[in-house]
Every structure is written in structure tokens, then in C-alpha cells.
Amino acid sequence: MSDQGKVSPARRRGLADEVADRIREAIFSGAYSPGAQLREVELSSVMDVSRGPVREGLRVLEREGLVHCAWHRGTTVTTLSTEDVAELDSLRGALEDLAVQQVIARASDEDLASIAKAAEVMERVADTHEMVRLDIAFHDTVFAAAGHRRLADAWEGIRCQVHLFLLTRINLSTEGYLGCIPHEHRELVTALRSRDTDTALQLFAAHRRHAVDVVTGTIAPS
Structure with missing residues (x-):
């Protein structure tokens, strides 16, 4: 069996990681407080990137526990209960x-x-x-x-x-x-x-x- 059938194609994630880094930094600096809304359209405009990397970057931050994504509320900075x-x-x-x-x-x-x-x-x-x-x-x-x-x-x-x-x-x-x-x-x-x-x-x-x-x-x- 060839290697091609064993692994999925690689994707470049550098831009999404950079987006995640910048949003994380904004949260840690206090620019976005717990509960603050993070809108993809606004973030993509501010960072001059398409919404795709922003969406992926937010998913990175969600896995870290820094943001919470909900279909009816969008993405917000996590508020700890x-x-x-x-x-x-x-x-x-x-x-x-x-x-x-x-x-x-x-x-x-x-x-x-x-x-x-x-x-x-x-x-x-x-x-x-x-x-x-x-x-x-x-x-x-x-x-x-x-x-x-x-x-x-x-x-x-x-x-x-x-x-x-x-x-x-x-x-x-x-x-x-x-x-x-x-x-x-x-x-x-x-x-x-x-x-x-x-x-x-x-x-x-x-x-x-x-x-x-x-x-x-x-x-x-x-």
C-alpha cells in the first residue's frame, strides 16, 4: 500500500495560527475581556485576512479554552463559571x-x-x-x-x-x-x-x- 493511502494531504495552517496568536494576545492584554463578542467579519477586517483563517484560529482558541463558540451566540471570550x-x-x-x-x-x-x-x-x-x-x-x-x-x-x-x-x-x-x-x-x-x-x-x-x-x-x- 502506498503512503498516499495512509495519510491525509497536509494543509498549511500558518495563517490560522498567526490569527490565533494575535487574538490570544489581545485577550491576554485585556483588549477583549471575558464575555466579549469576537465577530469573524470584524476580526478578518482588522487583521486583513479572509474569514477562513479567522474561523480556524478561533477553533484553536476554543480548544485552549479561551473562547466559546455557540451557533446562536457566535464566539465569545470564555467566562469561567x-x-x-x-x-x-x-x-x-x-x-x-x-x-x-x-x-x-x-x-x-x-x-x-x-x-x-x-x-x-x-x-x-x-x-x-x-x-x-x-x-x-x-x-x-x-x-x-x-x-x-x-x-x-x-x-x-x-x-x-x-x-x-x-x-x-x-x-x-x-x-x-x-x-x-x-x-x-x-x-x-x-x-x-x-x-x-x-x-x-x-x-x-x-x-x-x-x-x-x-x-x-x-x-x-x-
Whole structure:
């Protein structure tokens, strides 16, 4: 049997991926908030592309959990429900607990230095959306330092949704946010460098819980 009968023809997806990147960036920068309508006609006009790549790009973002497509409402930026937040938090917690354990058991001093550097960058940030990016980047370095490929892949699968969750958090309030986030991450770095598993797990859990409590209204935004 020839190879031609085994695989489907390849299609170039570069333009659709670029469209997805640009819309994702607009969401992460705050240009499109949760619930905002994303109209194919407008997007194709703004980006000077046909509606085909826009439609494909939106499908990419739907798979990432960033947008929701419904035939009667069109496409909107995802609004996380209480159930969404609970599921995302529980899955993130399970992944992050394993990452912390792996980092403490296996990470090199160079890995820990990379994590510390990711936290230090936060000290000089004055923009809340940039702080969210750096928060995600910090956790990227933690998962990378864990040295567990499938764990890193699992994190990548929810990464954009966690980013959206943090955007939801700052949309509620930014009071005290720029001050508390660098402090929390300094504590995380200290625990990892001390290779204190119990303390690190407790601090990472508290870090996650604070944001969840703000989003769910359990505590007032600080």
C-alpha cells in the first residue's frame, strides 16, 4: 500500500495560527475581556485576512479554552463559571503539587536559580496584565525544572485557562495586587531553595487559594 493511502494531504495552517496568536494576545492584554463578542467579519477586517483563517484560529482558541463558540451566540471570550474555577483549581493543584515534589527532589541549583530569576522580574512591574504574564512565566519555570515531560505537557494543556483565570481575578480588583504577588513568589522561591517539601506545598496551595477566594467572592480582593 502506498503512503498516499495512509495519510491525509497536509494543509498549511500558518495563517490560522498567526490569527490565533494575535487574538490570544489581545485577550491576554485585556483588549477583549471575558464575555466579549469576537465577530469573524470584524476580526478578518482588522487583521486583513479572509474569514477562513479567522474561523480556524478561533477553533484553536476554543480548544485552549479561551473562547466559546455557540451557533446562536457566535464566539465569545470564555467566562469561567464557579464550576470551571473549581475544576481548574483542583487540576492545577494536582499538577503543581507533583511539580513541587519533583523540583525539590530533582532540580539542580541552576534550575532553582532560574525560578528565582522569574520571581525577581516581578519586583519591577507596574502593569497588572504584565504581572499576570510573569506569574504564568514563573510557574512555567517550575514545571520546566520538574524534569517531567508529561507533567509539563499537562500544564501546557491548562496554561491558557489559568491565564484567563488570573485575568478574571484582576478584572475584579487590582487593589494591592502588584504588591502581594511578588511577595508571595519570593516565599515560594525560598521554600523551594530550602527543599522544604511540606512548607512549599502549603505555600503553593495558599497562593492558589487566595486567587480562587477573590474570584469566587469568598474574600474581598486585596
